[in-house]
Amino acid sequence: MASYILRRILAGLLTxxxxxxxxxxxxxxxxxxxxxxxxxxxxxxxxxxxxxxAAALRIxxxxxxxxxxxxxxxxxxxxxxxxxxxxxxxxxxxEVIGDRMTLxxxxxxxxxxFIWALALPIGIYxxxxxxxxxxxxFTFISFVxxxxxxxxxxxxxxxxxxxxxxxxxxxxLFSPQMSTAPxxxxxxxxxxxxLPLPAVILGLAGMAEVVRIMRANLLxxxxxxxxxxxxxxxxxxxxxxxxxxxxxxxxPFASTIGxxxxxxxxxxxxxxxxxxxxxxxxxxxxxxxxxxxxxxxxILLLLAVLTVVGTLISDLILMWIDPRIRFGMEGGG
Numbered sequence: 001m002a003s004y005i006l007r008r009i010l011a012g013l014l015t016x017x018x019x020x021x022x023x024x025x026x027x028x029x030x031x032x033x034x035x036x037x038x039x040x041x042x043x044x045x046x047x048x049x050x051x052x053x054a055a056a057l058r059i060x061x062x063x064x065x066x067x068x069x070x071x072x073x074x075x076x077x078x079x080x081x082x083x084x085x086x087x088x089x090x091x092x093x094x095e096v097i098g099d100r101m102t103l104x105x106x107x108x109x110x111x112x113x114f115i116w117a118l119a120l121p122i123g124i125y126x127x128x129x130x131x132x133x134x135x136x137x138f139t140f141i142s143f144v145x146x147x148x149x150x151x152x153x154x155x156x157x158x159x160x161x162x163x164x165x166x167x168x169x170x171x172x173l174f175s176p177q178m179s180t181a182p183x184x185x186x187x188x189x190x191x192x193x194x195l196p197l198p199a200v201i202l203g204l205a206g207m208a209e210v211v212r213i214m215r216a217n218l219l220x221x222x223x224x225x226x227x228x229x230x231x232x233x234x235x236x237x238x239x240x241x242x243x244x245x246x247x248x249x250x251x252p253f254a255s256t257i258g259x260x261x262x263x264x265x266x267x268x269x270x271x272x273x274x275x276x277x278x279x280x281x282x283x284x285x286x287x288x289x290x291x292x293x294x295x296x297x298x299i300l301l302l303l304a305v306l307t308v309v310g311t312l313i314s315d316l317i318l319m320w321i322d323p324r325i326r327f328g329m330e331g332g333g
Contacts, residue, residue, distance in 0.1 A: 005312075005316075008312055008315065009312070012308035012309075012311075012312060015304065015307075015308055016301070016304050016305055016308055019300070019301060019304035020071075020075070020078075020297070020301050020304070021071065023296075023297050023300035023301055023304070024067070024070075024071045024074065024293070024297050025067065027288070027291065027293055027296050027297055027300075028067055028291075028293065030291065032291065033058070033063050033291055033293070034061065034063065034087045034088075034290060034291045034292055034293060035054055035057045035058050035061070035063060036291070037289070037290050037291050038057070038087075038290070039054055061085070061087055063293075070293070074294060074297065081094075082094070083294060083298040084293075084294030084298070085294060086287075086292060086294060086295040087290070087292045087293070087294070087295070088286065088287065088290045088292045088295065089295075093294055093295050093298045096283065096295060097280060097283065097295075097298070097299070099278070100278055100279055100280050100283060101280055101302065103173060103191075103277075103278055103279055104279040104280045104281070106191075106195070107173070107195070107198055107199060107202065107277065107279060108202075108306075110195050110196075110198075110199035110203075111198075111199045111200075111202040111203035111206070112203070112206075113199075114199050114200060114203040114207065115203045115206045115207040115210055116210075118207055118211075119207045119210035119211045119214060120214060122138050122211050122214075123210070123211045123212075123213070123214025123215045123218065124214065124218060124241070124246060125138070126138050126139065126211065126215040127214070127215045127218035127219045127222065127249075128218075128222075128241060130219065138211065141208070142208035142209075142211050142212055143208070144208075145204045145205050145207060145208030145209075146205055146208045146209060146212075148204075148205075149270075150201055150202060150204065150205055150270070150271045151270040151271050151273075151274050153201050153204060154201050154271050154274040154275050155274060157197065157201065158171065158274070158275070171274070171275035171276040171277065172194060172275065172276045172277065172278070173191050173194045173195065173198070173277055173278060174187065174190055174191060174194060174278075175190050175194075178190045178191075179278075197275075198271070198275055198277055201271060201275070202271060214249060214250075217248075217249035217251070218245060218246065218249040220249075221244075221245035221246075221248050221249050222241070222245055224245075226244065227240060227244070227245055230243075230244070247321050250321050251318055251321070254314050254317040254318050254321065255314050255318065269281035269282065269284060269285050273285065280299050280302070283295065283299060284296060284299045284300070287299065
């Protein structure tokens with residue numbers, strides 16, 4: 001099993017490297033570069049930028065060099081823990097991302113906990129009590145959760161809170177007086193008070209999808225001969241359901257972790273804009289519009305890292321819950 005984990009880590013590192021190349025190239029596919037977008041903004045304000053000034057800016061940011069040279073320099077900086085300069089902010093990328101990455105991870109983990117905490121019991125209940133009133137209700141809610149975009153749900157929540165509940169500020173992860181305050185216990189508690197709303201909004205679509213997956217898988221397992229045999233032997237119903245069918249049905253359930261992490265981060269861009277969340281989503285949006293090469297590339301690279309880490313975690317969970325997979329890994333060396 002140790003050799004399997006090592007192979008997966010090495011494959012993950014290779015995947016991250018390839019993702020960094022693809023991200024770097026894709027960002028540069030649109031015509032122009034950061035200087036082009038910067039000059040366009042200045043010209044819209046009535047400022048004229050000469051050709052010499054534009055060339056000097058490209059030399060300053062290293063945009064005058066071929067793309068492979070730019071990538072090699074960026075890769076060399078990354079090996080030293082330096083992700084380059086955020087051109088839009090004229091600050092190091094690590095400083096610009098800063099707390100935003102931490103807050104993004106916190107919001108993502110809260111959404112994943114929300115998804116798992118509700119999807120697992122609801123999926124089990126819907127399968128065991130198939131075609132019951134609550135099963136129909138959960139099915140309806142799941143379809144609504146899948147159909148309604150997260151940003152629309154955020155807008156509805158903000159409207160209802162402002163119109164009928166009298167809440168002046170619904171968005172954000174902090175109260176106005178805490179948003180610029182240094183980290184402290186009071187600020188942490190304030191964040192926990194504001195965390196449930198974005199976690200629920202971001203996790204609703206994922207929860208609805210996972211409920212359907214869990215229900216379908218468990219229904220398939222409950223119809224298999226070994227369940228009928230267990231019931232014929234007189235085992236208690238809760239043991240018949242929880243001991244083997246649920247564990248087998250958890251396989252696809254656990255495999256969703258691999259895409260839930262990056263999906264929440266990348267899918268939260270519009271929601272973060274609507275709710276004014278200080279996450280990396282709005283940063284990525286602005287960086288792509290401004291063609292801020294190193295900032296956008298770093299955030300896309302982080303999404304690749306989240307995908308690789310999430311996939312590895314899901315594989316480890318699958319090995320834990322399913323002995324067949326674990327024995328297969330051991331047998332295969």
